[in-house]
Amino acid sequence: MSRKPVVRMAELEIDPDTLETYRALLTEEIEASVALEDGVLSLSAVSIRDNPNRIRILEVYADHQEAYEAHLRTPHFLKYKNQTAHMVTSLTLIEVDPIAMRAKP
Numbered sequence: 001m002s003r004k005p006v007v008r009m010a011e012l013e014i015d016p017d018t019l020e021t022y023r024a025l026l027t028e029e030i031e032a033s034v035a036l037e038d039g040v041l042s043l044s045a046v047s048i049r050d051n052p053n054r055i056r057i058l059e060v061y062a063d064h065q066e067a068y069e070a071h072l073r074t075p076h077f078l079k080y081k082n083q084t085a086h087m088v089t090s091l092t093l094i095e096v097d098p099i100a101m102r103a104k105p
Contacts, residue, residue, distance in 0.1 A: 005041055006061040006068050007098045013090035014053045022087045023047075026055070029080035037074065039067025042103070060101065 014022045030043045041060040048054040061067040071077055 004098055005063050005101070006065060007096050007101075008059045008061075008068070009094040009096050010055075010057040010059065011090075011092040011094065012055040012057070012088055014055060015087050015089055016053045018087040019053050022055075022084055025080055025084050026057075029076055032076035033071060033074070036076070037067070037071055038062070039064075039070055060098075 026045055030045060033040045033043055039062040041062060042058070043060070044058045046056050048056070059068075061071065
């Protein structure tokens with residue numbers, strides 16, 4: 001039986017005065033996570049078009065909780081978290097179940 005990946009969605013609101021800096025730090029963190037962590041299968045961040053300080057991140061990890069927990073301990077994630085903590089005005093983490101997830105290689 002094949003196991004499903006661990007999938008989470010993060011809903012964030014960012015202080016509009018810090019939005020450009022936040023976006024740069026988020027991009028840096030996502031690029032490092034995908035490049036350096038075997039357990040990170042994909043990370044995708046988008047902003048709401050009419051309200052760009054509302055960010056959504058879809059996180060997909062290998063099929064075990066340990067990959068997610070390891071991600072939270074990496075130097076690049078801790079750097080991102082420390083540098084952006086004052087920028088995030090709201091954060092909701094949502095556990096989701098994948099239905100169909102495909103990507104071209």
